[in-house]
Amino acid sequence: MSTQGRCRCQSCTIRGLTGPTIVITIGVLFLLHETQGGHFDFQNTWPVILLVIGLVQLASAFAPRQGHVDAQPAVPGVPPPAPPANPPQTYLASREQ
DSSP: OOSSOOOOSHHHHHHTTHHHHHHHHHHHHHHHHHHTTTSSOHHHHHHHHHHHHHHHHHHHHHSOOTTOOOOOOOOOOOOOOOOOSSOOOOHHHHHHO
């Protein structure tokens, strides 16, 4: 695990709120659907979800990126062990001799 942690700039923080914002929006739309007698069904309200996603992405694009931490490339792990110089003989190879 990285000791550096994740980026805490405002742009990345806003982008990280995309999922919770969508869940809250869907919850509000379901609540409106239940309380308003079915006028807010999914086929009428799916554009609202797209608008919320766009607004969050737009806010993320205009937020300052001071202190942004780029993702570090993965450090290569330990290479696999080399095959043995003399491979073990199989049953068939030992019978041929």
